[in-house]
Every structure is written in structure tokens, then in C-alpha cells.
Amino acid sequence: MSATTLTETPQQADRAKTIYEKSVPGRRAAQLPPLGEGINETPIDELIPAHLLREQPAELPEVSEPEIIRHYNRLSRRNFDLDTGFYPLGSCTMKYNPRLNERVAGLPGHAKLHPATDPSDAQGALQLMYLLQESLSEITGLPTVSLQPSAGSQGELAGLLLTRAYHDDQGRNPTKVLTPDTAHGTNPASVTMAGYEVVKVATNEQGGVDVEDLKSKIDDDVACLMLTNPNTLGVFDENIAEISSLVHDAGGLLYYDGANLNAIMGQARPGDMGFDIVHVNLHKSFSQPHGGGGPGAGPIAVSGRVEPFIPRPQVVRNEIGDEVFFDLDYDRPKSIGRLRGFQGNFGVFVRSLAYILSLGGDGLSEASRLAVLNANYLKQRLSEGRAGKYLPVAFDRHCMHEFVLSGAPMKKDLGIKTLDLAKRLLDFGFHPPTVYFPLLVDEALMVEPVETEAKSDLDAFAEAIESILEEAEGDATVAQNAPYTTPVRRLDEVGATRKPVIRQQIA
Amino acid sequence: MAEASYPEDLKYHPEHDWARIEGGEATLGITWYAQDSLGEVVFFEGPEIGSEVTKDQPYAEVESVKAVSDVVAPVSGEVIAVNESLADAPEAINADPYETGWLIKIRLSDPSEADTLMDSAAYAASLE
Numbered sequence: 175m176s177a178t179t180l181t182e183t184p185q186q187a188d189r190a191k192t193i194y195e196k197s198v199p200g201r202r203a204a205q206l207p208p209l210g211e212g213i214n215e216t217p218i219d220e221l222i223p224a225h226l227l228r229e230q231p232a233e234l235p236e237v238s239e240p241e242i243i244r245h246y247n248r249l250s251r252r253n254f255d256l257d258t259g260f261y262p263l264g265s266c267t268m269k270y271n272p273r274l275n276e277r278v279a280g281l282p283g284h285a286k287l288h289p290a291t292d293p294s295d296a297q298g299a300l301q302l303m304y305l306l307q308e309s310l311s312e313i314t315g316l317p318t319v320s321l322q323p324s325a326g327s328q329g330e331l332a333g334l335l336l337t338r339a340y341h342d343d344q345g346r347n348p349t350k351v352l353t354p355d356t357a358h359g360t361n362p363a364s365v366t367m368a369g370y371e372v373v374k375v376a377t378n379e380q381g382g383v384d385v386e387d388l389k390s391k392i393d394d395d396v397a398c399l400m401l402t403n404p405n406t407l408g409v410f411d412e413n414i415a416e417i418s419s420l421v422h423d424a425g426g427l428l429y430y431d432g433a434n435l436n437a438i439m440g441q442a443r444p445g446d447m448g449f450d451i452v453h454v455n456l457h458k459s460f461s462q463p464h465g466g467g468g469p470g471a472g473p474i475a476v477s478g479r480v481e482p483f484i485p486r487p488q489v490v491r492n493e494i495g496d497e498v499f500f501d502l503d504y505d506r507p508k509s510i511g512r513l514r515g516f517q518g519n520f521g522v523f524v525r526s527l528a529y530i531l532s533l534g535g536d537g538l539s540e541a542s543r544l545a546v547l548n549a550n551y552l553k554q555r556l557s558e559g560r561a562g563k564y565l566p567v568a569f570d571r572h573c574m575h576e577f578v579l580s581g582a583p584m585k586k587d588l589g590i591k592t593l594d595l596a597k598r599l600l601d602f603g604f605h606p607p608t609v610y611f612p613l614l615v616d617e618a619l620m621v622e623p624v625e626t627e628a629k630s631d632l633d634a635f636a637e638a639i640e641s642i643l644e645e646a647e648g649d650a651t652v653a654q655n656a657p658y659t660t661p662v663r664r665l666d667e668v669g670a671t672r673k674p675v676i677r678q679q680i681a
Numbered sequence: 682m683a684e685a686s687y688p689e690d691l692k693y694h695p696e697h698d699w700a701r702i703e704g705g706e707a708t709l710g711i712t713w714y715a716q717d718s719l720g721e722v723v724f725f726e727g728p729e730i731g732s733e734v735t736k737d738q739p740y741a742e743v744e745s746v747k748a749v750s751d752v753v754a755p756v757s758g759e760v761i762a763v764n765e766s767l768a769d770a771p772e773a774i775n776a777d778p779y780e781t782g783w784l785i786k787i788r789l790s791d792p793s794e795a796d797t798l799m800d801s802a803a804y805a806a807s808l809e
Contacts, residue, residue, distance in 0.1 A: 593720075610747040616718065667746045671723040672771070 190252075193245055197235040203242060252661040254605050256463075260631045262552075264576045264608035264620025265358065265406055267436045267458035274532060275461060275525035284524050289516035293501050299520065300500035303489045306527045307473075313538070314432075314452045315445025316475035321523060322485040322513045326433065327360050329453025329472030330400075332485065333429050334368035335510045336451055336476065337398045339483035340427060343508065348397040348426070354383055356406045356612045358433055370397060377614060381409035381569035383417055392424045402431040403447065404438070404574035406612045406620070408549065418448030427451060427480070435459045436624070437546055437575035440539025450477040460526035469519035471526070482508040489517070544625035545575040548632060552623050553577045555636040560643035564588060568615040575624070581617030588643070589650040592617040595642055597664060598656035602638035685713050685805075688779055692795055693804035694755035696737075699779065702795050707756055709734075710783045711743065711774065714808055719745040722774045727763040727785055734758060734787060736794050741784060743774065756794045758787035 209215060219227060237245070255261070261268040279285065287299055307319040323329040334351070341348055351370040353361045355377055362372040373391055376384040382405070399421045404410045411417070421428050430449040436459045444452045456462040456471045476484060486509040487502035502517070533541060553573055556565060564584035567577060581592035596606030596619070608620040623632055646653050657663060691699040697715035701708040716722065724744040734740040739751035740760075763785050767773060774782040789795075799807065 591720075610720075613748050613750075668721040668723060668772075671744075671746055 190249070193235045193237065193242070194233075196237050196241055196245065199236055201236045201238055201241075203237060203239040254600070254660075259603050259605065260623075260627055260635055261605040262607045262621045262623045262627075262635065263605060264408075264578070264622040265433055265611070266464070266608070267433075267455075267575070267622060267624060268464065268605075269436070269458075269461060269624040270626040271461045271463050271525075272529065272532070275528040278528040279521045279524040285521065287520065289520075293499075297500055300489055300502070301491075302527055303517065303520075303523055304491050304500055306523050306530070307489060309527065309530045310454055310473055310475055312535075313435075313439055313443070314430075314454065314475040315443025316449070316452060316477055317445075318478075318481045318484060318488075319473055319475045320484045320488060321471065321473045321518050323453065323472040323474055324514050324519055325470040326453055326455040326457075326472040327364065328513060329455075329474050330360055330364035330429075330431070331367060332472075332474050332510070332513055333451040333453055334364055334370065334398070336474070336480050336483045337427050337429070338368065338370075339508065339510050340480055341397055343483070346394075346425065348395045350396050352388070352391060352396055352399040352421075352426075354401065354405065355614055356381075356402075357400065358402065358406060358431060359611075361400045361431060365400070375399075377407075379569075380412075380571065381405065381407040382411040382413055385413055385416060385420075388417060388420060392420055392426070394425055396421070396424055396426040398427045398429050400429040400431060401449075402434050403444070404434050404576075406434075407569050407578050407615075408434075408437075408573040408576035408620075408622075409569055409571065410437075410574050414447045422448065433458065434575065437542055439542040440535060441542055445475070445477065450480050451475075456522055456526045461529040462522050462525050469522055471519055471522040482506070483510055485510055485513050487517075541625045542575075545623075546573075548623040548625060548627060549573050549575050549577055549621070551629070552621060552632045552636065555632065556621075556639065559640050560647075561636065561639050564643050565619065565639070568618070576620060576622035578612065578615050579619040579621065580615050581619055584643070584646075585617050588646040590646045590653045592619050594646075594650075594653040594656065595619070595639070598642045598645075598653040599638060600657040601659045602641070604635055604638060685717070686779075687713065687801040687805050689801045691779065691801065692755065692798035693801065694737075694753060694798055695807065696753040696755075698753055698755045700755045700795065700798065701779075701783075702756075702789070702792075705789050705792065706761070706786060707758065707789055707795075708783050708786050709752075709755065710778055711752060712804070713778055716775045716778050716782075719743060719750060720747045721745055722771045725764075725767040725771050725774065725784065727767075728760050730760050730763060732760050733790075734760060734785075736791075736797075743771075752784065754787075755798055756787070756789060757791055758789045760785055761788050762786040 256268055256270055287296060293300060303321055307321060310319045311317060323332045349371055350373050351365040352373050352375050354375045365372045375391060376387040378384040403414055418428055427450040428448055430444040430452040432452050432454040435454060439459060452475045454473050457464045486506040487504045490501055490503040492499045492501055550573060553567060557567060564587060565579040565581055568580045581595060585591050592609050596609050599606045610618055611620055612618060642653060691701050693699050697712045699710055699712050722743050722745050726742045728740050734754040734757060736754055736757045738754055740754045741752040742749055743752055764783050
């Protein structure tokens with residue numbers, strides 16, 4: 175191991191090796207017994223046709239079983255996750271994922287079902303998907319749900335492709351999509367990817383859509399307005415009915431980014447607000463683990479006018495006499511087509527339906543109420559003491575499931591930036607909130623405590639912030655150089671962006 | 682530069698952009714306040730030489746570790762030069778926003794637009 179410096183931990187100096195770097199030729203995790211008496215080895219080219227055989231052996235890591243276990247266990251311990259502690263990352267709904275969901279998803283009938291199984295042999299799975307469609311339809315207040323999009327981002331793209339299909343069908347070709355300036359970055363990205371032009375709408379003093387600005391930008395060239403309600407400031411837009419009729423009167427559709435659905439489950443429904451298309455992040459509201467690009471789902475719910483265009487096949491329930499048969503319906507001539515192979519990440523559907531059924535309608539409503547209560551409690555706690563002085567709330571009113579603080583006074587008076595506060599929080603055992611988003615709040619700190627955290631966790635978090643601010647009054651360098659207790663110290667984010675190393679150099 | 686500074690020979694736009702007007706031409710950039718708010722700049726994407734920029738409209742993007750932001754033109758004109766050195770060294774925008782960190786040069790289409798901009802004292806006061 176090389177000598178460590180004050181800015182590196184021993185682990186940081188000793189760069190984590192990949193499993194490939196640990197490979198030793200000939201080392202094995204399992205050994206097959208020798209062939210028994212009278213059993214002959216069959217050459218591989220007699221078993222597999224020559225044109226399917228590799229010319230070179232695959233470069234797989236050659237390691238022992240303990241090395242495999244230790245390698246991945248070590249990596250997992252370097253992570254901060256929901257099983258480690260409080261994770262108030264704003265706009266991400268980092269709620270605890272109940273183990274019950276994992277057990278149900280791991281049942282062999284769920285986990286081992288082959289995706290090419292004929293519907294007649296997969297009735298249980300199709301029924302499960304149908305039930306999830308129906309549940310999400312009820313929660314969003316829209317009649318039809320497609321489970322095909324496999325991520326929130328794909329749900330957004332699907333929604334915009336549906337928007338285009340809807341207008342095409344009417345012989346129209348509008349070119350613009352409106353998004354508020356508080357929108358999630360994925361919104362304008364999806365709009366651009368779908369071939370539309372992004373037009374930003376300003377935010378009013380209450381943190382909602384500036385209706386006058388919206389009026390000045392609405393015309394018959396507007397295909398759609400994309401909105402999150404409550405929005406990324408954690409504010410419920412009370413003008414939604416007016417906004418909705420403005421867009422509809424101009425011939426446009428309303429798109430609801432379901433990122434913040436956790437605040438309103440069982441309380442208000444996007445369909446009732448006038449939205450035509452909603453994407454639902456199962457990894458947020460419905461306790462699917464957030465997974466670095468892993469298997470996900472971003473189902474979309476749509477209104478009657480958009481229904482003819484949804485992806486195919488659709489899971490349907492048919493009744494023939496007394497017989498109920500769940501099937502895949504391909505007969506959708508106006509459909510935008512398939513968004514992926516097979517029927518989606520089935521394990522995700524199992525987990526989310528398990529969550530929905532185990533909480534029930536009342537439980538989901540209560541989850542939302544508690545998420546909002548927790549956010550308002552924490553917001554109130556942080557309006558007291560030093561946090562109130564150095565970290566004022568942006569758009570101070572009752573919030574929904576999250577709220578945004580501005581670190582501008584902290585930066586000016588104490589010389590520590592929001593990033594420094596976030597890094598120092600790691601030393602207190604908390605994952606930091608979202609930083610520098612939304613963009614219209616200077617030095618933004620966006621906190622979403624979610625419903626699964628106890629009052630004592632919220633109090634401990636507020637006290638940690640108070641301690642960090644008190645410490646910074648005496649010595650700002652402590653926060654400026656944090657963190658100290660994590661597997662790696664302050665990372666060179668600028669260097670990583672300016673000169674990214676995207677391939678690990680194998681020694 | 683670590684301390685706020687707003688040179689007196691420049692004109693300022695409320696969106697935190699400056700213009701150094703010399704005859705019928707102007708050099709444009711972002712102010713000390715803008716680079717400090719953005720944080721460390723990692724990428725600058727300028728317009729094409731020969732294209733037109735319009736007062737109060739975005740003409741380029743700067744990307745920092747925090748965000749991608751539009752750069753707004755304080756005055757209108759045709760782009761005659763883009764600071765090519767920023768491609769390899771965008772940090773000049775942080776280190777020296779008024780000299781080596783300049784962004785583009787334009788030929789003014791309406792020199793009277795400069796009268797609408799603030800002087801150093803007015804801009805500094807607007808930040809208080």
C-alpha cells in the first residue's frame with residue numbers, strides 16, 4: 175500500500191481492484207469431480223456446432239469462492255444505502271423497501287418464469303400485471319395503463335411519442351413542448367429526444383407555474399405541457415385546473431411527471447387534475463429498489479383520447495363464457511409499437527404490486543400523509559436556530575413531500591457552500607439531500623424525508639445540521655475539507671468532469 | 682480570482698454578462714458573480730463564427746459541476762471570434778473572467794444598445 179496523505183483514506187490510496195485484477199490463472203471457485211469409470215468425455219465440438227464456438231476463451235475472472243464473496247461484500251460496505259441510514263435525497267423518494275416484496279418476487283413461480291412462455295401457461299403472471307395496471311389506473315385516475323416503459327425516462331419518451339401519435343392522428347404537427355423552469359432535467363432531455371422544441375415557463379412567487387407567462391407562450395404550436403405536481407420545490411400548484419384548461423383549449427396535451435406522486439397517493443389524482451399522460455416511477459412511490467440503471471419500470475397511465483396509441487402488446491382480461499383468460503393484445507392498429515423486448519422487468523411488477531396490496535388503499539393514503547407531515551415537521555425544525563438563519567426556506571409555505579432551502583446566506587456569512595455542508599453530513603452518518611437543484615434557488619438544498627423515517631431520525635438530522643453550522647462559525651475549513659470518515663474523501667468532481675477516465679486501467 | 686471584481690471599463694447586463702465595447706466591436710463574457718455562482722466551469726460551447734447573437738437571448742452554454750446554464754448576450758451582433766482556448770482550459774472562465782476567460786467577440790449591429798447596460802457601480806449595487 176502506498177503512503178496515505180491527509181486528504182486520502184487508506185482505502186482511497188489503495189484503489190479498489192476490479193474482480194478481473196484479482197484473477198489468477200487456473201484458480202477456481204468450484205471443481206468438478208473426475209469422470210466415473212466407463213464415462214468418456216465428449217469433445218465440445220460434438221455438442222455445439224462449430225460456427226457457434228468461440229475461437230478464444232472468454233476472459234472471465236479466475237477467483238476462489240471466498241475471494242468472490244469478500245470482493246462483493248467489501249464493495250457493498252463502501253456504499254451508503256437505505257439499509258444504512260437516513261437518505262433524504264430530494265425528488266428521489268428514497269423510502270425503505272420492505273423485505274416482504276423481495277420474498278414474494280423471489281418465489282420460483284415469479285423468478286423463474288421464462289419471458290417467452292405462452293400466455294396460456296403464464297396466466298398468474300398476466301393476472302398480476304393486469305392487477306398492477308388496474309391499481310395504477312385507480313391511483314392516477316386515468317383509465318388505461320401500459321407497463322412497457324422500463325424506466326421513468328423511457329416513460330417520458332413514451333409519453334412524448336404518444337403525444338406525437340395523438341397529434342398526427344388529428345392531422346396536426348405542433349412543434350413545441352412547454353416545461354416549467356423548475357422541471358426535472360429529464361423533461362427537456364426527453365422532449366429534445368422526441369424531436370420537439372423545449373419552451374420554458376417561468377415560476378411565480380408562490381413557486382407554481384406563472385400563469386401569465388404560460389398564457390403568453392400557449393398557441394396551437396404547443397403539443398404538450400409537462401408538469402410535476404407537486405413540483406420540484408415541493409409545492410402543490412393550486413392553479414392546476416386553470417393551467418389544464420389553457421393547454422387543452424389550445425389543443426395540447428398535459429403530461430404529468432410522476433416523480434412526486436408519493437405526496438398525493440390517495441389524496442389527489444392526476445387524471446382528475448386534467449392530465450392526459452402520467453408516468454409512474456415504481457422505484458420511487460412503490461418501493462422498488464433504486465438501482466444504478468438496473469431493472470426498472472416506468473409505467474404510463476393515459477386518458478381515453480390517448481389510449482388508442484399506447485404501446486403493444488397490452489395485457490388484457492377476456493371473459494369467454496364463465497372462463498376468464500388473461501392475454502396479450504396485439505390488435506392495436508394505432509399503437510406506437512413496442513418499447514422493449516418481452517413484457518418488462520417482471521420482478522419489478524411483483525414487488526410494486528406486493529407493496530400496493532400490503533398497504534391497501536388506506537395504507538397508501540396514509541403513506542402520503544406521513545411523507546407530507548414528515549417534510550413539514552423537518553422544514554419547521556430547520557427554520558429554527560442556525561439553520562433558520564443560514565439556510566432559509568425558498569418559497570416558504572406549507573410544503574408537500576419535500577422542501578428546498580437556500581445555502582446562499584451560509585456561503586456569504588460562513589464561507590461554506592451547500593456542497594461543503596452536504597459532504598460534512600456524511601461524517602454524521604446521513605446521506606446528504608439533493609444539492610444545487612432546482613436551479614432557480616441559489617445554493618439549493620432539497621430535502622425529502624419520506625414517510626418511513628421516525629421523528630427521532632428527523633430530529634437527529636436537524637441537530638446534525640445545527641452542529642455543522644455551529645462548527646463552521648468557529649472554523650469553516652472543517653466542512654470545506656469534509657468528509658473524513660467515509661471510504662473515500664472529497665472527490666475531484668471537476669477533474670472527473672474535465673478529464674473523465676471511463677475505462678479502468680488494468681495494471 | 683478569489684475576490685469579487687467588476688472592472689469599470691465594462692458594461693453589464695442583469696443576467697450577469699459583461700461587454701467590453703471598442704468601436705464597432707464588443708468582447709463578451711460572464712461576470713465574477715456568474716462564475717462564482719456556477720462553480721467550477723468544465724465546458725464551454727460557443728456559437729459559430731458568422732452567426733448572429735441577439736441582445737437578451739442565449740447564445741452559448743457553460744457547464745459547471747452544478748449545472749448547464751445559458752449565456753445571455755448583452756448586445757446584438759455578428760460573431761467574429763470565439764475563445765478557442767476555452768476548449769482545453771474552461772477553468773479560465775473562473776480564474777480570469779474578464780481577460781483570458783472572455784467568450785466571444787462580435788461586430789455590433791446596433792451600437793446604441795450599449796446605452797441600456799449598467800456601469801460597474803450600478804451592477805455591483807444590483808447584486809446587494
